[in-house]
Amino acid sequence: MGSAASQHRPDTAAAVVAMVGAGQLAQMTQQAAIALGVQLRVLAQLPDEPAVLAGADHRLGSPDDLQALLALADGADVVTFDHEQIDPGLLVELERAGVNLQPAPAAKLLAQDKLHARRELERMGFPVPPFTHAHSVEQVQAFAQQHGWPLVAKTPRGGYDGRGVFELADPEQAAAELATHPDGLLLEPLLEIRRELAAMVARSTTGEQVAYPVVESVQRDAMCREILAPAPIDAELAQQAAQMALQIAQRAGITGVVALELFDTPAGLLVNELALRPHNSGHYTIEGCVTSQFEQHLRGVLGWPLGATELTAPAVVMVNVVGAADGSDPLRRIPQALAVAGAHVHLYAKTARPGRKLGHVTVCGADLQGARATALRAARELGSEP
Ligand SMILES: Nc1ncnc2c1ncn2[C@@H]1O[C@H](COP(=O)(O)OP(=O)(O)OP(=O)(O)O)[C@@H](O)[C@H]1O
Ligand SMILES: [Mg+2]
Structure with missing residues (x-):
């Protein structure tokens, strides 16, 4: 356990938890890790990210880089995440390489791809908003005919804090948004939320x-x-x-x-x-x-x-x-x-x-x-x- 580059005691029996991401969630996880004697090691893009400043052991690198992810995982008991912005394909490769990913890639995908999540949850029998995956203005119009304008559109992957969620007021706006979203959009009615x-x-x-x-x-x-x-x-x-x-x-x-x-x-x-x-x-x-x-x-x-x-x-x-x-x-x-x-x-x-x-x-x-x-x-x- 522990790696040569670790800033912690090399002879420790402490569990090593690696976390992809070094933002505020990793920072607050570091606070909890200290109390439990867990060594938290984060993957940071920059040396001034919150979890690094909070004293977590770290590796510098991008979550899009398989080598950086392997270096993060090296010697760790488990690899986990403080965000969803990581290519699901890379997670499958890490899993194949024998890395202990928690949650596992198949489960994590439920949080990474809103369209996949809608389909899976519906299949399992859980109530989800009406939805469709639209690639053309005709598809958007057909959905609007059922549910009315405006619609709510979401990019299936990569959104957070409302980025990637927007209203579509009419077919013109739908055409403009589809032009910049070649993978299509997840559409939902504008729901009445209590x-x-x-x-x-x-x-x-x-x-x-x-x-x-x-x-x-x-x-x-x-x-x-x-x-x-x-x-x-x-x-x-x-x-x-x-x-x-x-x-x-x-x-x-x-x-x-x-x-x-x-x-x-x-x-x-x-x-x-x-x-x-x-x-x-x-x-x-x-x-x-x-x-x-x-x-x-x-x-x-x-x-x-x-x-x-x-x-x-x-x-x-x-x-x-x-x-x-x-x-x-x-x-x-x-x-x-x-x-x-x-x-x-x-x-x-x-x-x-x-x-x-x-x-x-x-x-x-x-x-x-x-x-x-x-x-x-x-x-x-x-x-x-x-
Ligand atoms: N179909 C909808 N009808 C009305 N409001 C919606 C709808 N979908 C999303 N919203 C509003 O937009 C917010 C953000 O949507 P969503 O949770 O899908 O996106 P996000 O960017 O991934 O969110 P987060 O802020 O959790 O990162 C919701 O919490 C809700 O307030
Ligand atoms: Mg949300």
Whole structure:
């Protein structure tokens, strides 16, 4: 265990977890790894990425480069991910080379390709929005005839934080978008969404599974801005969402944590998408649950016993710190945010840019309304646009 290039003790018995990606999810996984004595080794493109700055061992390279991925995997007990932006074909090659990938490539594809996920989940009998894969304006028009304009179009691969999701107002716009998307577009109706929910579960390589409380995800401009835990919904709906996530995790053979994004619509719960990694909807678990999603992911991919998922307070709210239009850096305003009693501030050491997720604030409280007001106040002190 451990490689010659490791900055850690060479004689250690510590488990080595390699993670493709070195952003804020890897940074927070590093915090959990320290407590468990796990050596986290990340694949970073640049030496100033958040997880590298947080002290994780690292290899420099691109996730598109098989040699870089093999070097990352060399001597590691398991390889896992902090994002989906990696060619599924490379993962299959790594698997063939004997690398222990958790989750496995076939499961990971559910998070990498929205079209594949829609088809698979539908095949397994889970409720998904009406969808089609369109390559021509005629196909778009036929779908619009059934569901009405505007439509929602998505690039099947490569999107995140709403990038790759846009509305199509009419056939002209459809023609323009199809011209720049030669692989076609995933189309859906513009759904009437009452609430967006996220159901997180964890599954260990041993098959053990646990579910976190179902949360509400508040989106603005197709980006997650707030998480309310537990979701203010009736127990039956929450139970239904959690059961769906548990069943999907089991049937797809997912390992580590998985976040299931759901739409609560007049037609019932619909599955939007999955993330097979720690997720923005689970940041609140650091202070808000007995076991954080980051620790849980490490336990799951290593085949270790999973931790308890109960809330540590009656209500927990997380608010993202999003870069302000003027480009100001929240790092300069930490003392002001810390003056807000009860605010747990997390910043990701990322360069401030308008609209970029730069950190988050979590507040544990007696009720959602109070916790939310406090979290929003602290986020505003950090310059976050509401
Ligand atoms: N068919 C739809 N009808 C209405 N709103 C939608 C629809 N699909 C997506 N949205 C909105 O856009 C958001 C982003 O969509 P989606 O989750 O598919 O994209 P993403 O960029 O992968 O997301 P993420 O922010 O999770 O990375 C959703 O959370 C929802 O608010
Ligand atoms: Mg999403």
